[in-house]
Amino acid sequence: MQRPKNWLPGLLMVLPSIILVGIFVYYLIAQNIWTSLNVATRRVVVGGKFEERSIHEGGYRNYTELLGSADYQHALWNLLVLTVVFVVGTMIMGLLWSILLEKGVRGEGVFRSIYLFPMAVSFIAAGVVWRWLLSPAKGEGAAIGLNQLFVKLGLDGLQSSWWSADSRWNMAAMALPAIWQLSGYIMALFLAGFRGIGEDQREAARIDGASEWQVYRHVLFPQLSPIALSALIIVGHMSMKMFDLIYAIAGPNSYTASVPATLMWTQLFAQRDPVAAAVNATIILVIVAVVVVPYLWYTNRTERERG
Amino acid sequence: MTTTAGAPGTTSRRTNILLGGAAWVIGLLFVAPVLWMVLTSFHAETDAAQNPPAFFAPLSTDGYQAFFDAGPWPPLLNSLTASVVSTALCIALALPAAYALSIKPVEKWTDVMFFFLSTKMLPLVAAIMPLYLFASQLQVLDNIWFLTLLYTAMNLPIAVWMLRSFLAEVPVEMLEAAQIDGAGLLRTLTRIVAPVVMPGIAAASLICFIFSWNELLLARVLTSTVAQTAPVFLTGFVTSQGLFLAQVCAASFVVSLPVLIAGFAAQDKLVQGLSLGAVK
Numbered sequence: 001m002q003r004p005k006n007w008l009p010g011l012l013m014v015l016p017s018i019i020l021v022g023i024f025v026y027y028l029i030a031q032n033i034w035t036s037l038n039v040a041t042r043r044v045v046v047g048g049k050f051e052e053r054s055i056h057e058g059g060y061r062n063y064t065e066l067l068g069s070a071d072y073q074h075a076l077w078n079l080l081v082l083t084v085v086f087v088v089g090t091m092i093m094g095l096l097w098s099i100l101l102e103k104g105v106r107g108e109g110v111f112r113s114i115y116l117f118p119m120a121v122s123f124i125a126a127g128v129v130w131r132w133l134l135s136p137a138k139g140e141g142a143a144i145g146l147n148q149l150f151v152k153l154g155l156d157g158l159q160s161s162w163w164s165a166d167s168r169w170n171m172a173a174m175a176l177p178a179i180w181q182l183s184g185y186i187m188a189l190f191l192a193g194f195r196g197i198g199e200d201q202r203e204a205a206r207i208d209g210a211s212e213w214q215v216y217r218h219v220l221f222p223q224l225s226p227i228a229l230s231a232l233i234i235v236g237h238m239s240m241k242m243f244d245l246i247y248a249i250a251g252p253n254s255y256t257a258s259v260p261a262t263l264m265w266t267q268l269f270a271q272r273d274p275v276a277a278a279v280n281a282t283i284i285l286v287i288v289a290v291v292v293v294p295y296l297w298y299t300n301r302t303e304r305e306r307g
Numbered sequence: 308m309t310t311t312a313g314a315p316g317t318t319s320r321r322t323n324i325l326l327g328g329a330a331w332v333i334g335l336l337f338v339a340p341v342l343w344m345v346l347t348s349f350h351a352e353t354d355a356a357q358n359p360p361a362f363f364a365p366l367s368t369d370g371y372q373a374f375f376d377a378g379p380w381p382p383l384l385n386s387l388t389a390s391v392v393s394t395a396l397c398i399a400l401a402l403p404a405a406y407a408l409s410i411k412p413v414e415k416w417t418d419v420m421f422f423f424l425s426t427k428m429l430p431l432v433a434a435i436m437p438l439y440l441f442a443s444q445l446q447v448l449d450n451i452w453f454l455t456l457l458y459t460a461m462n463l464p465i466a467v468w469m470l471r472s473f474l475a476e477v478p479v480e481m482l483e484a485a486q487i488d489g490a491g492l493l494r495t496l497t498r499i500v501a502p503v504v505m506p507g508i509a510a511a512s513l514i515c516f517i518f519s520w521n522e523l524l525l526a527r528v529l530t531s532t533v534a535q536t537a538p539v540f541l542t543g544f545v546t547s548q549g550l551f552l553a554q555v556c557a558a559s560f561v562v563s564l565p566v567l568i569a570g571f572a573a574q575d576k577l578v579q580g581l582s583l584g585a586v587k
Contacts, residue, residue, distance in 0.1 A: 009407070010408075013403035013404055013406060014404045014419060016400050017400050017401060017404040017467060018404075018419070020400065020459065020460050020463060021422075021426050021460055021464055024434075024460035024461070025426040025460075031437035031440075031441075032436065032437055097333065100326050100330045100333075103322070103323070104323065105326050105327045106323075106327060110334075113570075113571060114337055115337060117341075117567065117570055118341070120563075120567055120569070121566070122520070122521035122562065122566070123521070124521075124545070124559070124562070125344070125559035125560070125562055126341075126559075128545060128559045129340040129341065129343060129344045129556075129559075132343075133340065180337070180340070184337075243431070243432055243524055244521075244523050244524065247542075261430060264433075265432070268435070274436055278436060281432060281433035284430050284432065285433050296425060297421075300417050300421045
């Protein structure tokens, strides 16, 4: 136990941040959960008279009601497709590029900035481009964007309606701009990881007769797994919170491209139903927490063991 | 292809050219969307709408003219205010916190870090409904200073996390040596801590600035006419002028420019900060 004299200044230095973040985050979460359990009625006109009609019974039934609705299940499915494609795509691209750069390609600085800069562009701005690239029109003359490129290259078969497709897998196309934006970040993480492994370990493996692939497989990749886990969690939770991208490309009220986050916008502003929006928000929160909390707990424990 | 260790000179050279080529191809694919945006923005509307796009048509700044005629300056200024002030506030709050959490460890500092990180769970969408009610009660809707405060709170956990990673690199022996030599706190801070931490501050500021500048959701809900920020203005512009590709591209480019410049100017620090923030 340290003497009070020692920890008090430290605490005072941290306290303002704790208070500000605490109010911002935990107050809002509490308010959300509170609202989500409310009873709600809506005033409707029946036979020329106003009548209060119940739209939410309150309590846990608000949750079963939303989770049971077809719209919400559609949104959850979309989120799943988006997240899986986005996470897998970003990890693969990020890893590939980090290997390219790690192998000592000339002009590393240039490539690093090229790969990273999509991250700085706001999704509203990038969305303008991607909406054009992923426009659904097909065929000679009508096609624009990527479809047109495929027509020009004689690859007509590759044309697609992208995210507007009437398919259960349409959100895979929505992951493309997201992969474009974040692979550079994952690349930077992996690159830092590769740089942290001493050259002597590779040399030792090579002297033992390991092929280049074996060096990666048995020496480098195992040491990268903590970084890969971090990257996975970062990208995964970003995907679950994604809003701007879909807002910019499909608009906030699109049904085909709806995910819980955009559906919440619809519930709040188009349907004027704050209770449903709060239920929805709480469910998103729980999903993200299920992914992030075990990771944080694990990191916290290892940090503590390290001292 | 086999890359045996036999003749490192020739093989590695060929591999290098191959890898370099691959890196260039991917790099080009990567810049292509933004390149298209910039090219289109400098063309006349009729050429921009051509199918295929007439990239080699004469250049024109009509798109920019139309964008600047729409009155983007107040939103751009609002964005600048909110981003710069919130970044400054963020660093001012995060620096002492990170210092306390790394150099002068608070009891159970891992729990404190856990607390900061746990806030990453909250999806911003989940915050807008209670925030809107809160703001209307306090009558701070459409107020740029309220937005600035929110951005500060939003970016604070990341700033603390990043700065702590940098401060953890300060050699403890040097601090102890300075203490033994009788150096005061100020001297210790300026001579030993500052050199290690300056890149960290640059990286954290850059991240905070980019996040605040690009933030759309809160701004879209909490501001309307007076405190409108650049991304909100841009979405409005895209909605109303969506068919005019050159205008929309010009608008997107102008709004992206500050972060692109900031990102290029400090990309090394950005990489360093980003990787440290997640690896540690």
